[in-house]
Each structure stands twice: as structure tokens, then as C-alpha cells.
Amino acid sequence: MTTSTTTEPPAAAPLLDLHALVVAVRRRRRLWCSVALLGLLVGVAVAVLLPPPPTAVTEVLVAHQEDQPNDPGTLIRTDVAVLHTTRIAGEALRSLRSSEKPEDFLPDYEGAGLTNNMLRITVTGGSEAEALARAKALADAFVADHVRRIRDAANAEAKALLDQRDRMQGELAQVNKAIGDGSAQSGPKASADMESLFARRAELTSRITDFSQRAADARVGTPQLVAGTQIVDAPRVVRHSLPKTAATDAAIGLVLGLVLGLAVAAVGTVVADRPVLRREIAANLGASVTAELPRRSFGPWRRRRVRRARERLVTSLARTVRGAAEPVSLLELGCARATSVLALDVARALAAEEPVVVIDGLPGPHLAGRRPEPGDPTVVGGERAATVSHQERRLGVGSVAPGAAWTDLQYLGTQTVLVVRAGHGSAAWLHTVARQLADQRIAVIGVVLIDPDPRDRTDGTLWDGLHTALRAHDERLARQNGGGTSHAVQAAGEGRRRAERLPLGAARVPDSNQEAR
Template identity: 75%
Template structure:
């Protein structure tokens, strides 16, 4: 009796793997580096191509009647708002003799409160002289308007106090007439009435004196506020430094470009869903990573490292092909040039033992159409894949990129080594490749990862552990991945789609 075990349901994968995201963004450093460089150049270019208009600046000390130490800046913000009015702009234009509209002129100057009583005015012009004249006219117009408002407020307050004093004087005159007209009478009631009239007269006299003093103080305080409102910093042009402005704009452009580039790289990584790590590529293709090959580099020591890695890879593949009783092929995904060069090196390593023929199944017959060099192995097209001598060793080279004719893949070799560039194919396409190879009965020996991430510390080996002992109850240890922690491997999508009857037949 055969016991069929059902695999445990796979654990839910996280929606966003930060490790994969960081690695993918780091691999796309050309993108965000180019955007950051573009922002740097653009920021520096704006300082050179778009210099600011000539600007002048002045500072005005503004005295307020309602000044308080705890004022949060409301009064100076009010002064800034009054500066941007058509009345101030119109009076400044009248002083300049300019026919410009006040609405248009307000767009060419700006006010800013530095402290509770210090106002800074900036204005632009066609030249430094015009900018200085404009800012002086604005400052004079603002000071004159502020002084006028202070005097009007003090006059209104003094007038109100004097009117109140005149009203009290009229009432005092009536009290005096009442005291003079009433004859002195005997009795407690008459004496009390006269005492109340005298008290009222004394109170009115005191209030009249107080209101007179307050009206005088209101008028006396206005000259102090008027004298306190003045231009404390003479109008002067603002000096423009091209190197400093270019450096500032370049730094801002670099920061914005870097942020935009990193955001674009992160979003593109999440949307594209292209596996980069060894463990992800191996899990999606259902095969182990047997070797890695860094990409070419312009540095001398890296060239030596790449050549050494390539030599080790060729020796390992030669050992695999030599011990295989069936034809072996190299199928590339995103690295046709590297796969072709690897096939030629492998054929050269095996040609010393027996004749080797490289069957070119790459798009556009990349190897068959090139000019052969002395010592290169024989390269034929895919049409000769089924012909040739028995003593010849056929080594197929093909592609599993989108648009591949899957019927022709088995003719290149029933056993294959997938040469995959990290981060090139999407997860869905890797599942498609694994499914089609399984349907064509092409055994995947292993994966050769091209251009891997140098900081990738994950393990790309799919391992089920040693076979269970007879008395082990038919259980097997959990798969381990990289760090040695137990985890449940997710079955490839293609294996889940194959019916059970077909798997048993295979």
C-alpha cells in the first residue's frame, strides 16, 4: 500500500521584503545616481542660466502703540500685510513717477518681519539703482502711512477724552448752580443734600482734571512713536555670488534628484517583482544555484577576479557535461552574450577529449553568425541539432526569454544549465520557464547566476535533507535555507499545476 502525504500549506509571504527591496534598489544605482546627477547639474545650471533680478533691501524700525513683551508677532505681520496694499504701492509709484500699476508693482517687492518691531523690505528692478530707488520709496511710503495712522489714532483718542471732559464740565456747572441757588436750611435732611452736592462737585472736578491729563498724555506719546518709526538700515543692493548660489542650488538639486531617483527605483522594484537574491531565484525556478559569475568590470583587480571565477565555472561545467550520458545545453535568460561566451569556453575545454559541436539556438544566431577565430570549436545552427556523428559531443546554447519556441528546447539538450541574470526576469516568468521545462521533460541540472549582488548572503540551494530512516515514520526534516533556520519551502507554481496522474506517469 502506498501512503500519500499532503504537504503542509505554505506560510504566507510578506507583502514587502525589505531585504529584497534594499538589494534591488542598490542594484539600480545607475538609475537613481543618474537622476541625482541630473538634479545636481540642473541646480547648478539654473544659477548660471537663470540669475536672480537685481535686488535691494532695507530695514525699518516700527514702533507700535500696543507693544507688549509677550506679543507673538501679530503687529509686525499686520505691518507686512499693510505693506502689500495698493495704497502703499501707489504712493511709492507716485514718488518714483512710474506709470506702473500698483497691482503689478506689488509682485516685485516683499516684506518680512525679522522681530516684533523690525521690518525688512526687498524690491527688485532692472538694475541696482532702480532696485535701491524702489525700496527707498517703499520704505518712505510705509513710514509716512504708519506715522499718519499713529497721529490719527492719537488725535481721535485725545478728542474723545476732551469731549468727555467737556461733558463733565457741563455737569459740574449744573452742580455749582444747584449749590448756589439752594439757601441754607436747617434740619438734618437739608444738610445731607448739600453735603452730597459738594461731594459730587469734588468728584467731577477730579474727573475733569484726570481726563485733561490723559488727553495731554495721548498727544505727548505720539511724537515718541513717530520718532521711533524710522529707517535703521539704508537701502542697499544685495550682492549676488554666483559660486555660492550655484553650490546651494546644486546641493538642493542633488538632494531632490536623489530622493526622486530612490523613490522611482523602489516603486519600480515593487511593481516589476524581479527576484534578485539567490534564494528567490532558486525558489521560483525550482533548482539550486551551482555557480555565480560577476559581470565585467573596468578595474584591473576585478577583471582578474572575474576571470578566475569564470575559469572555475568552466571546469565545474566541464565535469558535469563529461559525466552526463545525455546532451547538455545552456539556456540563458537576460545574458545571451555571457551564455554564448561560456559555451565557447566550455567547448574549448572539452575539445581536447573528443570533437565538440556547439549548436546555436540563440536569437539571431549570435554564435553561428560571428566570424570564427583560430582554435574556436565548430558552431552550427539549430537546424543541425539532430544531425552529426555519434562521436561528437553536442553542446546546445539557447534562450528561455519571452518568445522562445519551447518545442525546440529539448533538441538542444535533455539536460540543461540555466544561465540567468539576477533581477532580469519577473517572478511570473521564472515560474513559466520552470513549468515549460518540466512539460518538455528537460531536467535542470542547476543555475548559473550572472551579475549577482555582491552582498547577497542568502543560500540558493534547495535541499530536502538526507533520506528518512526506515523507522522514521516517513517524515523528513524541514528544508534549511542559508542561515540554518528551519523553514517551509514554497513549492513552485508550475509543479502545483501539473496533475497528479501526470506526475506519477513521469
């Protein structure tokens, strides 16, 4: 039976991880909450500092000759468009005896169709009296213009009908004359001509009567339309409520600020590419997340939970440092103060059994500038690391933030625990940290995640990290056993390397060295 050694290519990573994006945006809630609060304050400030000008409103009932029950509002929209013309604005300004230009007056008022025949006119002014006068002048100018257009249309229609009637009356006079001239003739042909003339005269008489009636009806309907177009609601001042206006503007500002803040947070998250989830931080650093420390909280129950988590973390780190055969360091990324406090707590836990010296490699006064308290361990600077006695337990504290002195990190400890603040370093910088530590032959034995997302359910364990740790452990054991590599260690390392080279699902052949061991 032949075992296939072909492995499937890994699945391509998505261009945008929505889970990570949502978590990152939620972690930046201070940003978008601040922007939303700023929008709310701006809305309130606008309502208080920029109150609306005095406004007057009036309603005009507009009658149309072409009114239909199923009119979709075309006629009233035409009236609104006519209202916003320089002719109406100019007539209103002339009635007010104002020297203002009609073009400058147009932005100060607006019209809106409430129904197919109801027009609302809203006008602003420098004072309430000016707004009322402007509203009345505009309404009167619009009504006068509408009435004039109705009468002009009726007169034009009546004139056209009367012109048709007059033309037919002239034709009727010619027919009557022909009938009078042909009455003296006799014969069959003359009789037929007379019959056609009489028929033509009767037709013309009927049409003349019809045109006269239609012309009269055109003028009769005009007074109804004129009477139907009137101001039905006198101009009145619109009262503005400052609390209501402030609440409305605040709500609008809050929504706009929230949307803007979320957009900025999302775009900033995508551009910055700062890992937040456990699996992303572990993958970029090449080390498993072994512990977490939540952020401080103001609630008493949460403070107790954070305190218990800190105690468990200090105990775990103290056990790790105590069981290590080589010096261990704590290297921070984005949490220098928390790392310094954590290092002092671990050193106090270790000092109960053996002397401990904390080597300060942190930039800034986090450890160097602190005031020592009774029972605190000894703290020395990084330049004095070589003077520390080998009988004392060494615990180094340093930084892998941008600007770190990479070559000095090995003097703090050949093994390290990275203390990383979630969402602080970019993916590129986490890769840089892992590469620099590997170049300095500093083994990363775990990652402590500071301020993790409480809703993060991803796995921060690297399953191949165990083999890496074992290989590093074998090499350290070999150095401790006299600088050479024992046959058993070589066999174990070779067996593990051979097992790692086997493809997934392939049969593993027992190694002779492993059997001997």
C-alpha cells in the same frame, strides 16, 4: 506509541521583503545616481541661465505703542501683513509715478520681521537703480502710513477723552447752578442737599482734571513713536555670488534628484517583481543555484578575480557536460552574449579530449555572426542539429527569454543549465520558464547566476532538488538499459517517493526493496 502525522502550515510570506527591496534598489544605482546627477546639472543650469533679478534691501525700525518685552512677534507680523497691502503698494507706485497696478507690484517685494521692532524689506526690479528706488519708496510709504496710523489713534483717543471732559464740564455747570440756587434756602433738608452737591462738584472737578491730563498724555507720547519709526538702513543692492548660488542650487537639485531616483527605483522594483536574491531565483525556477559569475569590473584586481571565477565556472561546466550521458544545453535569460562566450569556453575545454559541436539556438548574431578563430569548435545552426554525428559531443546554446521557441529547446539538449542574469526576469516569467521546461521534459541540472549581488548571503539551494535530480537520473538510466525500468531502479524510486511522503519527524520504516538492494 502513536506518531503524529499532522504538519504545521507553512509561514505566510511577507507582503514586502525589505531585504530584497534594498538589494534591488542598490542594484539600480545607475538609475538613481543618474537622476541625482541630472538634478545637480539642472540646479547648476538654473543658477547660470536664470540668475536672480536685481534686488535691493532696506531695514525699518518700527515703534509700537503696545510694545511688551514678552511680545511673541505678533506686532511685527502685523506690520508685514500691512506692508503686503495694495494701499502701501499704491502709495509707493504713486511716489514713483509708475503706471503699474498695485496688484502686479505685490509679488515683487516681501517683508520679514528680524526682531519685534525691525522690519526688512526686499524688493526686486528690472535694474539695480529701479530696485533701489522701489525699496526707498516702499520704506517711505510704510513709515508714512505707520506714523499716520499712530497719530490717528492718538487723536482718536484724545478726542474721546476730551469729549468725556466736556460732558462732565456741562454736568459741573449744572451742579454749580444748583448750588447757587440752593444757597438762599435754610433748614436741615437744604443743608443735606447742599452737602451732596458740593461732594458731586468736587468729584466732577477731579475727573475733569484727570481726563484733561490723559488727553495731554495721549498726544505727548505720539512724537516719541513717530520719531522711533524710521529707516535705519538705507536701501542697498544685494550682491549675488554666482558660484555660491550655483553650489546651493546644485546641492538642492542633487538631493531632490536622489530622493526622486530612489523613490522611482523602489516603486519600479515593487511593481516589476524581478527576483534578485539567490533564494528567490532558485524558488521561482525550481532549481538550485550551482554557480555564479560576477560582473565585469574596471579595476585590475577585480578583473583578475572575475577571470579566476570564469575559469572555475568553465571547468565546472565542462566537467558536468563531460559526465552527462545525454546532451546538455546552456539556456540564457538576459545574458545572451555572456552565455555565448561561456559556451565557447566550455567547448574549447571539451575539445581537448573529444570532438565538440556547438549548436547555436540563440537569437541574433552572438554565435552565428562571430568570426571563427583557430582552435574554435564547430558551430552549427539549430536547423542542422539533426545532422550532427552521435560520435561528437553536442553542446546546445539557446534562450528562454520572451519569444523563445519552446519546442525547439529539446533538440539542443535534454538536460540544461540555466544561465540567468539576476534581476532580469520577473517572478512570473521564471515560473513560466520552469513550467515550459518541465513540459518539454528538459531536466534543469543547475542555475548559473550572472551578475549576482555581492552582498547577497541567502541560500540558493533547493533541498528537494536532489530527489528530483535522482528521479530524472533513474528514468534516464532506465531508458539507457533497453527502454524498460529495472527492478532495482523501481525499488529505489519507490523508496524515495515513500520517504518523501512521510511527514517531518515521523519514523521511517525500512523498505524491503531497499534492504534487498
